Amino acid sequence: MGPRRLRNLLSDRTPIGAVEWVGAGGLPDGVPAPLGAAWRARLHCFDPDAARTQLRESGTKVTWSALPTHPTFLTDDVVPAPVLFRRGRPIDEAAPAVAIVGTRRPSGTGREIARELGLGLAEAGVTVVSGLALGIDGAAHEGALLADAAPPVAFVGGGTDVVYPKRHLGLWDRMVDAGTVAGEAPPAAPPAPWRFPARNRLIAAAADIVVVVESRAAGGSLLTVDEAIRRDRQVMAVPGSLRNPAAAGTNSLLADGCAPVLAVDDVLTALGLSQVERETRRDRVEVPPAPSAAAARVLSACDDGPASIDRLSARSGLAVGEVLAAVSELLVAGAVVDDGARVRRA
């Protein structure tokens, strides 16, 4: 059943009322009789009590379009969502919301940017909306949870109690604890591929601005962008390297005239929240002075971009052993991060 017919059914009935009405032979206007018969056949296998128990046990709340608690952005949408299943807190519609979307296979830098954006936006009281997928989505949620400020919202493709991808089990639980995990699919529904494009429209509908961090040339996040444009939401993109295939989609968005995101403040300004002048903003936050002279030299060598120990040694003119000691020192101080191959400024 598509969302339009579902909305007609639920416009003046409760879900249980609708089940009973259809079971008793009722059909909304424009539904052909054979389809009605198919609905009734399915209803024979439906047990309202079992469904209620399942909802209660999985901690899932349901809202539908007739309820005042149902988010208005879903009822007023061009493709409205008449039913929403949710675990965690109710969605705060009053707060500004920004969707952070992107590829499931980002570069290390892309992942960090998504995290920083999520952190910065949540700290500024913005609801971070995303899809709990691998890559950019997960990193954005991680960052938003780290802020421990505005609760983030995730719209997922399957049931809200079906963790997908499995690797996000821990993140999923933390999202339920400190934010919201919501979707149109009932509990235990498997994350079928057709549900994800529909999920993308919820993300676009819930957000005031959609920020794309990294997207491939034909990435799924560009579908979210299309949904956002359909709803007249502003789309912003983070520029990436020309040699980074994970940034090809975002760079072509920028070429098409979409607004660039160079820092969290760009998004906050677009939301009308930030008064910070562009000039002052660019100044780099200085890391606390490095404890040793070698560490300071290595730190400044990191400014030319991520580098291996060998490269840092060549750039700073220090011996490898000294660079290693300096990097460990900076790691402990939190001034640099190391992905095993390359060291970069934190």
Place this chain on the structure above:
Amino acid sequence: MLATISSATLVGVDGRPVSVEVHVADGLPGFTIVGLPDASCREARDRVRAALVSSGRTWPVKRITVNLAPGSMPKIGAGLDLPIAIGVLMASGQIPATSDLGAFGELGLDGSVRAVPGALPLADAIPADRVLVPAIDAHVVGLVIGARACPVRALTDVVASLADHCPWPDPPPSPVAPAMPEGPDMADVRGQPAARLALEYAAAGGHHLLLVGPPGAGKTMLARRLPGLLPALDPDQAMEVTRVHSAAGLSLPHGLVWQPPFRAPHHSASMAALVGGGSGSARPGEVSAASNGVLFLDELGEFAPSVLDALRQPLEEGVVRVARAGGTTEQPARVLLVAAMNPCPCGVGGEIGCRCPPHTRARYARRVSGPLLDRIDLMVHVDRPQAGDLLGGAAEPSSAVAERVAMVRSLARERGVRCNAELHGERLEQAAPLEPDARDVLEQALLNGQLSGRGLRRTLCVARTIRDLDDGGPSLRPADVLRAIGFRARVPLGGSDG
């Protein structure tokens, strides 16, 4: 009539004495072997019979029973051919009965005596005054039993000496110990300063090393240069290595093995091939063959995870205990582990240009378990060398590095261990006192979760090696500890989550 010859069979890397009893009596002609012979041992019947006839002796048309005592221990291999043949000759009166005679060797159908694996431990286990050994193995066997060894080339030699009182044939000239062969040299390595340093630390302190990098970066080339940095074995180590290599059936063309072994099993190796064992037997594996030397696992991520995890106990304890139905054996496994792997299947490692989807990268990284990584002290990322490095002049040669390595190893011996990586408990506390600032550094690293408990001990050992290489001072400075932490496997392979 009854004849008894001493012999031995191989269990793991040790010989176990076997008494070969041959009984020749009237009755229906036949030839039976009892006492848990394996397939190759049972086939001795046909080889012994043909060898005897080929050597001009007569096969007794009688009832022949061979008992291999003790009856509860499985006997493996063809090494019992020679004692059975001598026993048959004695029991049938074709040569005079001689007490206290030992023998082992495989027989050819023409009566020639062939070498068997494990000549050295076998000879060591035979208690007899005179031990007949295959002439090919004589120079190795002579190392442990000296003049008791009588080399024989064929069954006719035995008959000539025992029946006709000819002198025993002379042992073949012992091979001249060759000068240390020229291995690949560190001077060929261009650039790669971090990897060079890691190799030096690994050689000096016996710390396990993992090289990670894209294909063509020179990981294998670097690892092959490690044996050239290690000092020659001392006599005890040389004997241990020779015993294991003999038991493993490796060729020993120069008698004692003085060079640290370098074993590089292919990544298709099974668990039995790597740690030892096999169906019913307990053959030494690659980790034992590499004992006192280097075990190089190229393409670590391609090894079966269960095979890699079987290495955890030997790496910690320095011995492999292989248990089979026939008994348990203990085999030496004090190896320096050097492993090399790509950061992901395509080799780029999650950077720009990597073609691997995230779950493929994650699966590749999971193939090397955390507990195994925790036992690796030095992890270094090897990049493809840059053009400037490739065209640069020659680097420091192996001989210069080997001198420093030998110096650090001698310091370790003064502390009562073979190398710094073996320092434990009280000995470690005495050998590596921490300066107050260094203690703060370690405390911070432990608080940040950069080190585990095992990691702490191993980091201290590496820091000790670093100080030894620097100026040999008594205590550990913050810089030594920081360098050691810098080389530890800090992050999971394949990048962070997702």
